[in-house]
Structure formats: C-alpha cells, structure tokens
Amino acid sequence: MTDQRAFLAVDWGTTNRRVYRIVGGIVEQEERDDRGILAVGQGGFASEAAAIRARMDDLPMLCAGMVGSNRGWIEVPYVDCPADLASVAAGVAWVEPGRTAIVPGVARRGSDHSDVMRGEEVQLLGAVAARLVPENSLLCQPGTHCKWAMMAGGSIASFATAMTGELFALLQHHSLLAAQMNDTIAPNDDFRRGVRDSADGVLLTRLFGVRADFVTGRRGPTAAAYVSGLLIGTDVRAQVCDRAGEVFVLADTTLGGLYAAAIEGAGARAHLIDSHAAFVSGITSIWNTLS
Amino acid sequence: MTDQRAFLAVDWGTTNRRVYRIVGGIVEQEERDDRGILAVGQGGFASEAAAIRARMDDLPMLCAGMVGSNRGWIEVPYVDCPADLASVAAGVAWVEPGRTAIVPGVARRGSDHSDVMRGEEVQLLGAVAARLVPENSLLCQPGTHCKWAMMAGGSIASFATAMTGELFALLQHHSLLAAQMNDTIAPNDDFRRGVRDSADGVLLTRLFGVRADFVTGRRGPTAAAYVSGLLIGTDVRAQVCDRAGEVFVLADTTLGGLYAAAIEGAGARAHLIDSHAAFVSGITSIWNTLS
Known part of the structure; x- marks a missing residue:
C-alpha cells in the first residue's frame, strides 16, 4: 500500500531503464526494459512516467541517469566534486513539485580537464550508505564509459571516465x-x-x-x-x-x-x-x- | 625509348596506386589513381597490368605493396628483419618470369608479437639508398597504420606499427x-x-x-x-x-x-x-x- 515513504525509483539511462517500487527501503516491484532516453525521445517523458504509474502505483517518482541530460526530460545541472548524499539531494530538480524529480549528475572540474557522470553517483553513494564498500575506497563501474571513483569519507572525492x-x-x-x-x-x-x-x-x-x-x-x-x-x-x-x-x-x-x-x-x-x-x-x- | 634498364614501378596499395615509368633511375612518367587492390579485386590484376603497359610502355614491371598480400595478385612471403636491399630483392616473386614481379613485405617476429609491412620497406630502404636519411636512424611513416622503423647500417633492423x-x-x-x-x-x-x-x-x-x-x-x-x-x-x-x-x-x-x-x-x-x-x-x- 501507499505509505508515505513509498516511491518509484527510475534508473533511466541512454539505452536501458530500470524501475523499482520501493517501500521502506525494500524493493516490492521491479521491471527492466529498453525504454532508455533515446527510445523515449524529447516530449515523451511525461507519458512514459504516467504509464509507469499506471503499471506500478500512483506514487512520487525519483529518476536518475541520462534522463537529466540535455537529451533527457529536463537538464539538471551537475553537482561538483566532492559530492555526497546531501549535496546530490540538494541538487535534485523537480519536474512537478512533490511528485516527480530528477537526481543531478556529478562533475569534476580538474585543473586540466573535466569529467562528468549521470546515474553512477547514485550507485557510488549507495554502495557506501549500504556499507557494501568502505568510506575510503576506489570504486570501478565498468561499461561503455567506465567510471573510476575515489571515495573519501563516503563522498565522491574525484573520478575519471x-x-x-x-x-x-x-x-x-x-x-x-x-x-x-x-x-x-x-x-x-x-x-x-x-x-x-x-x-x-x-x-x-x-x-x-x-x-x-x-x-x-x-x-x-x-x-x-x-x-x-x-x-x-x-x-x-x-x-x-x-x-x-x-x-x-x-x-x-x-x-x-x-x-x-x-x-x-x-x-x-x-x-x-x-x-x-x-x-x-x-x-x-x-x-x-x-x- | 625502351633501354634495358627501363621499367614500370607500381606502388600498389589497398586504396590507391601510383605508377612510374623509370629510365636509368629517372621518373619519365607518373600517374596516380584509386585503383588499389580492393578496387581491382582478385582476378583483375593481369588486365590492370596490361592496361598500364598500353598507357605507358611495354616494359617489365615491378610492383610493391598490398598487391603482394593474400588479397592481392599473388601472396609473396614476408622477408624477415633485419631486411636490406639484397634480402628484399632475393624475396621478389615473379608473376611472369622476366616480365612482372612483386616485392615481398617485411616481417618482424619478436619474442612477444609480430609485425608486418608491405610497401613501406621500399621507401625505408630507398631513403637510405638515396642518402635522404642516415644509415642508422629512426624513420616514421604516418598513415592509417603508422610505421616506426629503426634503420641500422642501412637495414630495417626492427619496426613497430x-x-x-x-x-x-x-x-x-x-x-x-x-x-x-x-x-x-x-x-x-x-x-x-x-x-x-x-x-x-x-x-x-x-x-x-x-x-x-x-x-x-x-x-x-x-x-x-x-x-x-x-x-x-x-x-x-x-x-x-x-x-x-x-x-x-x-x-x-x-x-x-x-x-x-x-x-x-x-x-x-x-x-x-x-x-x-x-x-x-x-x-x-x-x-x-x-x-
């Protein structure tokens, strides 16, 4: 049932998408499809969100990933390194207040060149929050663009792609x-x-x-x-x-x-x-x- | 006119081709086109050579480059490093004795991995022969696959691509x-x-x-x-x-x-x-x- 902490989480990438109905920190329902942002296209996100709610429940929705890029639903400015749960949460942008929001990506603006991520920050910070990794550690997220993150005191101190x-x-x-x-x-x-x-x-x-x-x-x-x-x-x-x-x-x-x-x-x-x-x-x- | 030292030289690569009529070491005629080996295709080389002779002169022909590969006219085995003018000349393969021949490529069979070239060896050895470079020097041939050759005593001692x-x-x-x-x-x-x-x-x-x-x-x-x-x-x-x-x-x-x-x-x-x-x-x- 819809308790106050229940919400829909969407890991919305370029090619793939995962949706979770989370209640009290527990995943009660999960689906995966190939409705990434390229398949949805600009203008299509509101109806996609409505369809997810129709299938799962009429709950608030928190999205992360490329859905917050300039090819996504709305462009959400990056939060700078070092980034922690508080600074990332402070950068969340509401598409519709209280109802649908998007997590910001994280940028590293080094002296020589920049680096960016969108979506990986949720995993990185979550891995520390769930005590899956130490607060000070080197994390690797393989993929098309492999991320390497130095975590310090639970924050994303620096990273390279x-x-x-x-x-x-x-x-x-x-x-x-x-x-x-x-x-x-x-x-x-x-x-x-x-x-x-x-x-x-x-x-x-x-x-x-x-x-x-x-x-x-x-x-x-x-x-x-x-x-x-x-x-x-x-x-x-x-x-x-x-x-x-x-x-x-x-x-x-x-x-x-x-x-x-x-x-x-x-x-x-x-x-x-x-x-x-x-x-x-x-x-x-x-x-x-x-x- | 057709003196005994006159010949046709063909630099026959994957995509491009250059043909020279050379008499006593002097280029008397030159043409360039895009009839590389991929455009010619297997089975087409004899008629291409006939067309070149019809345009330039009925002379012996010495070809170099990918024309000697398994996708070329005939496959000519590589000569090993260190390679000099004598060893490369000894590896020349005759398509038709006394009339049409193909220069071998050069292979480096190192302890860890191999390297190969076809056509570049002519430039490398020629640069030393013409005293355009010292006998002991590092030569670079930029391109799709950039060659780096160490010349020692005028031979191709080693190379990397x-x-x-x-x-x-x-x-x-x-x-x-x-x-x-x-x-x-x-x-x-x-x-x-x-x-x-x-x-x-x-x-x-x-x-x-x-x-x-x-x-x-x-x-x-x-x-x-x-x-x-x-x-x-x-x-x-x-x-x-x-x-x-x-x-x-x-x-x-x-x-x-x-x-x-x-x-x-x-x-x-x-x-x-x-x-x-x-x-x-x-x-x-x-x-x-x-x-």
Missing part, C-alpha cells in the same frame, strides 16, 4: 580487426594474455599486433577476448597502479568478472559488489533526504 | 565524439594541446574528457585537431621517448607536418623526407639488383 567499452565496440564493429573478433569474451587465457600485454602501455601498437600475429601465423583467427584483455588491462593499469591495493567493482558478473580478472592481473585485489543493491540504497537515501 | 590513423577515423566517424570532430586538422594550438595532454599516457580517459569538457562548457564544440594531437602525441611518445633525438618522417606535408609538430612537442627533432623520392630510389635499387 575511460572510453574502454566504446573503444572495444568500435574495434569489434568497424576496424581492421573486426573479422577476428567473433569469439566469446571471458576471463580465459586469451583475455589474461591481453591484460599481461597491456603492461607495456603501447596500446596502439598492440592492436596492430593482433593483425600481424594473425597474418604471420602466430595466432588463430580469434582475438575478441585478447583485445578485451588489452583494453581492460590498459584501463585498469592507468587507474590502479599507484592508487589502491583494493578495487570494488560495481557491475554484473560478466563484465565485473572481466574487470576483476584484469585487476588481479595488475596485482591488486578485486571485490565484486551488487550494483543494483547499491542503486536501491543510493536512491532511497536521496529520497529520504528529500521527504 | 601503430593503429593511429585507423583509430582516429573510428572516433571521427562512429564514436560519441563524432559530432565534435568536424574542424580542420592542422598543427594549431588545439593540436599542440592534444600532444601536451597525451603526456600522461591515459588516452582512454583523455578521450572521454573531450566530451566532458564540452558538456561542462570548458571547450567549444570542435575537437578534431585536439583528438588528432592526443592520438599522434600518444603514438610519438611511445616510440620516440628513449630511442632517438631525431626522427625522419616520410609523408606528405599535411600528415608529415602533424607528426613533425608532435615530435617536436615531445622534445625530439623532426625532419620531413620526400616519401615519393624514397620510393623511386628504393624500387630502382631493387630493380637494379634483379636485372
């Missing part, structure tokens, strides 16, 4: 190596060799080497797992080397398993954390701050 | 950054900033930073020159840092100018070398060894 997943997809679909990249990607020997070979830091040369090894008969025709290891290894080594001996990886088990293998391959320790539990914890914490 | 140009094209045409990459690419301030920013070695993060700097208002909408600087800077720093104070760049002035700027930005000295003169010198030297 690597274009790892996108670059892999470009190579797999459009490059000279595409025809070689049809094998299953798993933390197997090929993957681990890629992680090892990433240690010399010459990614541009290693990528061409995949082709050269094939035409000289040094390797078979398959290279997707190896290239994945090269890219994830490069990503991991840039972030982990001198920063922390432990990394907490927020991901599903497939991608999380690859990152864990690469992190271990780079000499650090990896812990897999349930990213959905972290999201629910974070969005509930923000909601409780608001209401 | 970086996927620099291809990666740039992937980013420009298919990535999140594509919409930002419409500006002219020149060795301007943006390019030089990219070269500077490549020094931290975190390419994957710098690429996402291009997007983040835009959405946070830190940079304007254009980034092609900057991304070019990032990539070429990354390529140059991997090869130049501890290897040589001088780099000889074999390229046209546009791409050569970018590499020269990046090499200077990385603290080394760059010399632009005429790559066509190097090719003519190399192919003539190989021809003279054969005949």
Whole structure:
C-alpha cells in the first residue's frame, strides 16, 4: 500500500531503464526494459512516467541517469566534486513539485580537464550508505564509459571516465580487426594474455599486433577476448597502479568478472559488489533526504 | 625509348596506386589513381597490368605493396628483419618470369608479437639508398597504420606499427565524439594541446574528457585537431621517448607536418623526407639488383 515513504525509483539511462517500487527501503516491484532516453525521445517523458504509474502505483517518482541530460526530460545541472548524499539531494530538480524529480549528475572540474557522470553517483553513494564498500575506497563501474571513483569519507572525492567499452565496440564493429573478433569474451587465457600485454602501455601498437600475429601465423583467427584483455588491462593499469591495493567493482558478473580478472592481473585485489543493491540504497537515501 | 634498364614501378596499395615509368633511375612518367587492390579485386590484376603497359610502355614491371598480400595478385612471403636491399630483392616473386614481379613485405617476429609491412620497406630502404636519411636512424611513416622503423647500417633492423590513423577515423566517424570532430586538422594550438595532454599516457580517459569538457562548457564544440594531437602525441611518445633525438618522417606535408609538430612537442627533432623520392630510389635499387 501507499505509505508515505513509498516511491518509484527510475534508473533511466541512454539505452536501458530500470524501475523499482520501493517501500521502506525494500524493493516490492521491479521491471527492466529498453525504454532508455533515446527510445523515449524529447516530449515523451511525461507519458512514459504516467504509464509507469499506471503499471506500478500512483506514487512520487525519483529518476536518475541520462534522463537529466540535455537529451533527457529536463537538464539538471551537475553537482561538483566532492559530492555526497546531501549535496546530490540538494541538487535534485523537480519536474512537478512533490511528485516527480530528477537526481543531478556529478562533475569534476580538474585543473586540466573535466569529467562528468549521470546515474553512477547514485550507485557510488549507495554502495557506501549500504556499507557494501568502505568510506575510503576506489570504486570501478565498468561499461561503455567506465567510471573510476575515489571515495573519501563516503563522498565522491574525484573520478575519471575511460572510453574502454566504446573503444572495444568500435574495434569489434568497424576496424581492421573486426573479422577476428567473433569469439566469446571471458576471463580465459586469451583475455589474461591481453591484460599481461597491456603492461607495456603501447596500446596502439598492440592492436596492430593482433593483425600481424594473425597474418604471420602466430595466432588463430580469434582475438575478441585478447583485445578485451588489452583494453581492460590498459584501463585498469592507468587507474590502479599507484592508487589502491583494493578495487570494488560495481557491475554484473560478466563484465565485473572481466574487470576483476584484469585487476588481479595488475596485482591488486578485486571485490565484486551488487550494483543494483547499491542503486536501491543510493536512491532511497536521496529520497529520504528529500521527504 | 625502351633501354634495358627501363621499367614500370607500381606502388600498389589497398586504396590507391601510383605508377612510374623509370629510365636509368629517372621518373619519365607518373600517374596516380584509386585503383588499389580492393578496387581491382582478385582476378583483375593481369588486365590492370596490361592496361598500364598500353598507357605507358611495354616494359617489365615491378610492383610493391598490398598487391603482394593474400588479397592481392599473388601472396609473396614476408622477408624477415633485419631486411636490406639484397634480402628484399632475393624475396621478389615473379608473376611472369622476366616480365612482372612483386616485392615481398617485411616481417618482424619478436619474442612477444609480430609485425608486418608491405610497401613501406621500399621507401625505408630507398631513403637510405638515396642518402635522404642516415644509415642508422629512426624513420616514421604516418598513415592509417603508422610505421616506426629503426634503420641500422642501412637495414630495417626492427619496426613497430601503430593503429593511429585507423583509430582516429573510428572516433571521427562512429564514436560519441563524432559530432565534435568536424574542424580542420592542422598543427594549431588545439593540436599542440592534444600532444601536451597525451603526456600522461591515459588516452582512454583523455578521450572521454573531450566530451566532458564540452558538456561542462570548458571547450567549444570542435575537437578534431585536439583528438588528432592526443592520438599522434600518444603514438610519438611511445616510440620516440628513449630511442632517438631525431626522427625522419616520410609523408606528405599535411600528415608529415602533424607528426613533425608532435615530435617536436615531445622534445625530439623532426625532419620531413620526400616519401615519393624514397620510393623511386628504393624500387630502382631493387630493380637494379634483379636485372
């Protein structure tokens, strides 16, 4: 039933969407679909929200993710690093007061260049709130754009984004190596060799080497797992080397398993954390701050 | 007229082709077209050669480049590093004895991975033969797949290939950054900033930073020159840092100018070398060894 703390939480990304009906911090209903912001399109968000309420319950709604970008429902300004639950909650924008709101993203404005996130901040802060990770720790969120966040005292102190997943997809679909990249990607020997070979830091040369090894008969025709290891290894080594001996990886088990293998391959320790539990914890914490 | 040393030289690449009528080491006629091996297709090479002879003269023909690959006329086995004029000439394969031949590519079979070239070896060896570069030097051939060759005693002692140009094209045409990459690419301030920013070695993060700097208002909408600087800077720093104070760049002035700027930005000295003169010198030297 509709108690005062009940609300609908929407993790509304570019391609996918997850909706949760949360009552007293407990997920009572959950659905996942591909109605990301690109599928919804501008002008379509109000009717999407109405449809969610029709399916789930007529409750207040708190959204996070790319729904707050310039291609989303309304553009919500970024909150700056260091960002904690209080500053993120203070940046929440109401589409309709008391009824529908959107969580802001977080920006890091460094001396040399900026970085931004939208949606990941809920998981990061939620992971600490739920005591899934220490208050001071290095968190990794693999994906198209992999986030690496330094948490300090439970705040997002700093973060960096690597274009790892996108670059892999470009190579797999459009490059000279595409025809070689049809094998299953798993933390197997090929993957681990890629992680090892990433240690010399010459990614541009290693990528061409995949082709050269094939035409000289040094390797078979398959290279997707190896290239994945090269890219994830490069990503991991840039972030982990001198920063922390432990990394907490927020991901599903497939991608999380690859990152864990690469992190271990780079000499650090990896812990897999349930990213959905972290999201629910974070969005509930923000909601409780608001209401 | 047809003296005994006259021949036709064909620099037959994947996309483009250059044909030279060379008499006594002098280019008497030259043409360039887009009849690369992909346009010709298997089975079409003999008639292409006949058409060239009909246009230029009925002379012996020496071809180099991807025409000797498994997608070319006939597949010519690679000659191994270290490779010099004599070993490359010894690897020439005759399509029709005394009449039409193809220069082999060169392979480096290192302890960790292999590398290959087809066509570049003619320029490299020719640059030394024509005394355009010292016998012991670092040569750079920018392009889709940038070659870096260590010449020792006039031989190709070792080389590495970086996927620099291809990666740039992937980013420009298919990535999140594509919409930002419409500006002219020149060795301007943006390019030089990219070269500077490549020094931290975190390419994957710098690429996402291009997007983040835009959405946070830190940079304007254009980034092609900057991304070019990032990539070429990354390529140059991997090869130049501890290897040589001088780099000889074999390229046209546009791409050569970018590499020269990046090499200077990385603290080394760059010399632009005429790559066509190097090719003519190399192919003539190989021809003279054969005949």
